[in-house]
Amino acid sequence: MQTNMKKYISRAKDFISRVYDNKDILWIGIYISGMLLLILWDSLFLNAPAFSKVFTAYINSIFAGILVIVFAAVLGWGAALAEYYTRKKGNKYLITIWDLFVNMFKSVPQIIGILVGYIFLAILISHEVITGSFFQLFWMAVTISFFVFIEIKELLEERIEYYSRSDFFNAMLCCGIKESRIINYEIFWKNSRDHIIQKLISILGITIFLQCSIDFIVSVGLTSGVSLTNFPNTLGNVLAKLDSKQDILAMGNLFSDPLYLPKLFTTHLQGINIAFLITFTLLSLYKISNGYLRRKGL
Amino acid sequence: MKEFNFNIEIAKKGKEIVSIEKYRFTESKITFLFGESGIGKTLANKAIFGLLDESLLDVKINGLNYSAFKKHEVCRDFRNNGFFVFQEPSSHLNPLIKISEQMNEGDIGGSRNDKEVLEQLWRKQFDSFYKNVIDIYPKPYRPSGGEKQRVLAAMAFKKLRVLKNYDSRNLYVFDEPTGNLDNYFRNVFIDNLIEQYIKHRFTSVFITHDYSIVAYIQKRYSKLLSDIEYKELYRAGEKSKLRKFDSAEFLKYDFKKLARNSKGSGQLKLAVKSGIKVFERELIFSKNEDTNYRASLKVNSGEITYLKAPSGEGKTTILKIIMGLVKADEFAIRFEDKIVDQTTLPKFWSEVIWGKVAGIVFQHADEALNLNSKVKEVFQALPLEEELTDLDIISKLNEIFDEEITEEFINKKTGQLSGGQKQKINLLRTFMLDTDIILLDEPTSGMDFNSIKKFLVMLQKKLKENKAILLVSHNEDIFDPLVDEENRYYLKTTD
Amino acid sequence: MNIKNIIRKSLKFDNMKGVILVTLLFLISFFIARSYKAYLVENKSDSFSEFLALPEFNVNDSMHRQLLKEALNSFYPEQIEKNEKTANELERYVVEKFTNPLFKEGADRGFLTFGKIPDIILRFIPFVIIFLLVLGITYYGAVTLGTIKYLNYKKKSESVVLTLFDFIKSEINRNNFFRDKKFWQKLLTYSGLIIIKMFGYLVLFSPAYVAAYAMRTKIDTDTYPFLILLAVFTNGILINYINKFYTFLLHEGNKGYVETALVKNLDEDYNNEKYFSTKLLFKIQKKFDGHVFGHIYKNAEFQFVQGIKDMASFLITGLIIIEMALNIQGHFGYELLKQVLYNNYDVVIFYIYLIFLLVKITEYSVDSFDNFLKRKYAN
Secondary structure, X not given: XXXXXHHHHHHHHHHHHHHHHOHHHHHHHHHHHHHHHHHHHHHHHOOHHHHHHHHHHHHHHHHHXXXXXXXXXXXXXXXXXXXXXXXXXXXXXXXXHHHHHHHHHHHOOHHHHHHHHHHHHHHHHHOOOOOOHHHHHHHHHHHHHHHXXXXXXXXXXXXXXXXXXXXXXXXXXXXXXXXXXXXXXXXXXXXXXXXXXXXXXXXXXXXXXXXXXXHHHHHHOOOOOOOOOOOOOOHHHHHHOHHHHHXXXXXXXXXXXXXXXXXXXXXXXXXXXXXXXXXXXXXXXXXXXXXXXXXXXX | OOEEEEEEEEXXXXXXXXXXXXXXXXXXXXXXXXXXXOOOHHHHHHHHOOOOOOOOOEEEEOOEEHHHXXXXXXXXXXXXXXXXXXXXOOOOOOOOOOHHHHOOOHHHOOOOOHHHHHXXXXXXXXXXXXXXXXXXXXXXXXXXXXXXXXXXXXXXXXXXXXXXXXXXXXXXXXXXXOOOOOHHHHHHHHHHHHHHHHHHOOOEEEEOOOOHHHHHHHHHOHHHHHHEEEEEEEXXXXXXXXXXXXXXXXXXXXXXXXXXXXXXXXXXXXXXXXXXXXXXXXXXXXOOOOOOOEOOEEEEOOOEEEEEOOOOOXXXXXXXXXXXXXXXXXXXXXXXXXXXXXXXXXXXXXXXXXXXOEEEEOOOHHHHOOOOOEHHHHHHOOOOOOOOOHHHHHHHHHHHOOOOOOHHHHOXXXXXXXXXXXXXXXXXXXXXXXXXXXXXXXXXXXXXXXXXXXXXXXXXXXXXXXXXXXXXXXXXXXXXXXXXXXXXXXXXXXX | OXXXXXXXXXXXXXXXXXXXXXXXXXXXXXXXXXXXXXXXXXXXXXXXXXXXXXXXXXXXXXXXXXXXXXXXXXXXXXXXXXXXXXXXXXXXXXXXXXXXXHHHHOOOOOOOOOOHHHHHHHHHHHHHHHHXXXXXXXXXXXXXXXXXXXXXXXXXXXXXXXXXXXXXXXXXXXXXXHHOHHHHXXXXXXXXXXXXXXXXXXXXHOOHHHHHHHHOOOOOOOOHHHHHHHHHHOOOHHHHHHHHHHHHHHHXXXXXXXXXXXXXXXXXXXXXXXXXXXXXXXXXXXXXXXEHHHHHHHHXXXXXXXXXXXXXXXXXXXXXXXXXXXXXXXXXXXXXXXXXXXXXXHHHHHHHHHHHHHHHHHHHHHHHHHHXXXXXXXX
């Protein structure tokens, strides 16, 4: 029996060490199983309305996050091309104006830019220019994407620059191949796909972090003249709600009474749930993006 | 004399990348190792020198796993008593430590005999170059590639000097140590090497693509021929094998044969005026090696024009200026009836020249090709009037390739091919465009002798089609006989 | 004239140009915001303020409000819709008055005046100091821990999870191993380590406000030291930059010059205490001369300098998030949030401009330092 067991353990170790080399896949696995475990736990201990609130918030946040990376990809791509052709044209004024534009987005910390954008959104929402939670999420995503697309733009520029330094670009130009094809197809599509995917995963992480923070800030901050309460539920603003906040505060009890732990996971579940979802998602995205980087040898 | 014999298997993530059975060389001899690039010459030698990283590659040598081999006395002796001069000098010097310090680290520290070693490689007074070349941090363009290469060689010669017991097992690997040197310094290097060899009789492997070395050794060191071996690594299926390289065949080969057949109509297709101002210096053409008497560079249809220069003098720059890729401050070029100069807009080249009037083959196929596209996609990307079918591509490739080209081959990614194969595809891509003017930058780089012969036949065919060819190469033994005296130019710099 | 010089000069000029242009832009938007606010004040259009002044009218009493609405309807029956609107606005005003703490504080909704500027600057100075401290600590932590991570990789130390498997595999050979107390002790230790590691990860990746709220009942989270701790350890910043430095090391480790160093037979033993004792590893200025790693470290550190810019802007974002989310009264970030929510956009623009300057100055210093090094290495 023991030999059998030994075999199984040996096999299990081999399996684990193999997935250890592909950490992105490992972490996708960990993430999915973590989520399943969470759902199982919730179905036992979390009441139905709270569960549906948490669930919608999670779906909304992820959905907005994915929208952001789609927009960021499009914006970044457009901006990289715009930059390339502006520089090529060599018009000094155009370059200065362009630099200024890019500089603005780069030098104002993301969170402040997004905050200002949110205020603007809130005004539009309160005037009922934007209605329905889909469009609200849509415009939230647009706002955030304006402050994260720079990373994509810089990545794409780096790729163009990398291939311009070698004979790659020149050789193809001299064969009469169109510049736009060289950039978009040969460089971006054929040679940078992995880089772009990796960047998008890491941007998804940053986005979710920023989005949670901003939603938390405007909800917890002060409900004031610009009422942001009409925003759709996201992880950040559900966390800021009084009941969730109480749950998180309850974690402090652990310092004086470690036996409080089981109670934490049963009675204070909503807040713990949200906090865990945010943190676990961020951690997993980070690990996935890093693992992808190593696996593809970027 | 003892012979080393290694069976080398190198795999990456379970996929075999190099496999050589019976990699042999003899102790206390100099072995010149030829063969097309990318079939594992460098990797094999790094492997037996214990330099590979076993966390990235799975290496097996003579059945031993790599960490065991690294501890084996053969490997330890190679490392302790030998040296390895690497191929790319720029990346093999630390950019943040002064060269003079890097020459006095580890084993080669202590004995400060830099002066003598360096003077012999530079053929100059130590003080005349020490401050500008050695006592500085290495940067991409300063010192030049050739100078860096000599620095690395100097380290090996220093190691030879500090070695206590020359009878102990040792190995000195020189991986294309002359790739960045012009012919003069190449010969200086070889003289140095042989001089040391005569003194100490160490074991050496000399990896190179430069077949002219064979001729030089034949001429200068014929007495030493019994201590020198010529070998060639070649591809046999998925594996690489070693065979003797027939130096006699190379020495006897009649390159002139090709020249005699290739007299064209001699219409002027391209002319470049001597005296191009670029990067704060002036480049001039001369028909005479020793004087600066100026002459315009002329390229006629059905003929080859051969442009020569010491390395680092800007041969590639000239080709790039012709193709509008580098903007010179002052120049004048005539493409048939069109005259261009520094006032011409870049648009001219993209609309008129590229792919239509002139084509260029760059030296590094690795850079010029998209390594992530399939072989057939390289050709399908070209702006040709008719779309190429797979069969068209296969038949074109068969003209220059030794092996039978299959459907499978043209669906491979170019990155998986060997250096020689890549270079052939690089050449063929430009030839396929059928432009009247073709510029060639070191077209035979990375090729073995067989491929060179095939390439020359192809070149001859192009001449028959009345193409005008401008050639840049340091392989004078091959191209000098091919080109008429009047079509040879020398590129020179004045400040 | 040297090309390098020209480039350097133009670079400086571009930097300055950017700052000047953005300053102009800020000034313009400042005045736009200001005149917009003035316009709002002039056209204050709430239809109910005149009624607030009515004697005997208690706005907090819902019956009074109902009465007012009916009175309006009977006086102006022709504009029922308008009356309805007025009543609604009044309702909203009351709700806001109760729920919005700003009303209770007696919000300052005035313009930015010269008198307020010193106040803002006084709040800005501690912010800058904290930022610099956090930047320094994060940089040191990233470099040190990144180095240790690389050394572990080179030593091929296996992760705890794999070690656990090895342990079970070796134990299972013994008869009745599960009756042995030691087996369970070790098993527990390993599992404990794995749980601690996982927990550590969760803390490092948790947004600062989550971490802070979790401890708030026991620790005063609004103090400066705690703020610094949060800014360094949460938000995933530290771990991110540890990994970045580690990636640089990995990258440099595969470069050609490392091979040359190996051929020169520099020390390549990563267990050698002579180079890697704990004391040496935690030094601020690390040196590994004589070891192959010395070459690698030097290059990785040099490249990491540019990463400081990135790190700085992310740290500022993190700090602002912490101050805003934790509502730390009197701190720069929170005051900024307040101004945003008061709609005092002219003041907000001034705040943002200060942050912009901080980012730019950091960038400029990093660039100058980087240029200084580059000049040194460019001979």
